[in-house]
Amino acid sequence: MPIDGDVVRFVQPMSFSTSIAIHRGNVELQDRAEILDIAGQRIFVIADGAGGISGGTEAAEWLMKRVREVGSLKDSRECCRLLDEIDQKLNQSADCGETTGIIVVAGDTRLFGASVGDSAAWFFFFDGKEELTRGQTRKPLLGSGASLPHSFVRALANGILVIATDGLWKYANLDLIEQRVRNSPADVLASQLAELARLRSGGFPDDIAIITCEFT
Numbered sequence: 001m002p003i004d005g006d007v008v009r010f011v012q013p014m015s016f017s018t019s020i021a022i023h024r025g026n027v028e029l030q031d032r033a034e035i036l037d038i039a040g041q042r043i044f045v046i047a048d049g050a051g052g053i054s055g056g057t058e059a060a061e062w063l064m065k066r067v068r069e070v071g072s073l074k075d076s077r078e079c080c081r082l083l084d085e086i087d088q089k090l091n092q093s094a095d096c097g098e099t100t101g102i103i104v105v106a107g108d109t110r111l112f113g114a115s116v117g118d119s120a121a122w123f124f125f126f127d128g129k130e131e132l133t134r135g136q137t138r139k140p141l142l143g144s145g146a147s148l149p150h151s152f153v154r155a156l157a158n159g160i161l162v163i164a165t166d167g168l169w170k171y172a173n174l175d176l177i178e179q180r181v182r183n184s185p186a187d188v189l190a191s192q193l194a195e196l197a198r199l200r201s202g203g204f205p206d207d208i209a210i211i212t213c214e215f216t
Contacts, residue, residue: 016042016106018213021190023167025204026051030099031165032060033209039072042106044211046119047099048165050141055097059090059143063101076151079103079114083142083149087116091145098143102133102163106213111161112153116142118166121152124181125159160186160214162193167208172196186214 020033030049035042047063049056063086073079083101090096100117111132115121117139121132136150160181168177176196184192190210197208 015215016213017186017216018211019187019190020209020211021194022209023194023204023207025167025206025208028057029207030057030060031167031207031209032064033163033165033211034064034068035211035213036068038068038070041072042213043067043070043073044102044104044106044113044161044163044213046102046121046163046165046209046211048117048119048167048207048209050098050100050143053097055093055095055143056099058093059096059099062086062090062093062096063099063142067103073103073105076112076114076153079105079112080149080151083114083116083147087142087147087149088145090143096143098141100165101142104132104161104163106156106161106215108156110153110156112151114149114151116147116149118169119164120166120169121161121163122177123154123159123161124178125157129178130154156215158216160189160212162189162210162212164193164210165206165208167204167206168193168197168210171205181212186212189214 047060049060102115104113
């Protein structure tokens with residue numbers, strides 16, 4: 001797993017070029033991001049443990065662990081069911097608090113997934129952009145026992161997927177994000193996007209986790 005400050009690059013010569021950046025903004029790093037290759041599927045996962053209550057870090061880490069255990073996900077409904085399961089298990093745990101969560105699966109012809117919270121996923125294509133997580137429920141979060149996962153699906157096309165916690169979306173202008181997406185090398189894009197949220201002091205106003213994937 002990448003740790004604070006790491007940038008991990010993966011390049012698939014046929015169709016994928018991906019990157020991850022994770023940085024600490026708070027005393028305890030509660031954001032998580034992973035790219036998984038499970039049963040021939042590329043699965044992107046983001047989690048942001050809720051601050052202000054105990055167990056946010058543990059909730060985010062447990063979500064990542066549970067997704068790693070999944071054999072495969074065939075559609076957005078299965079992604080929703082998985083987030084529902086995670087919500088209930090976290091709620092029943094004495095050690096875990098609450099977290100946002102996004103799962104995006106890249107299939108042969110489509111992107112699909114599910115989300116809860118204020119982390120977000122955008123797809124930037126040739127002449128526009130689309131928020132995959134538009135319409136998601138910000139609260140209750142996973143771990144509340146009452147979350148309402150939002151499902152999404154879109155055709156897979158040439159373009160760039162950006163999934164990030166609110167440490168990006170709250171502190172960087174969407175127009176600047178889009179400009180950086182369209183003008184940065186794919187293998188370092190996540191780190192380039194993170195710089196948009198960096199403070200003059202050199203730190204970050206919040207934890208930040210970013211996954212990018214260019215499809216060609």
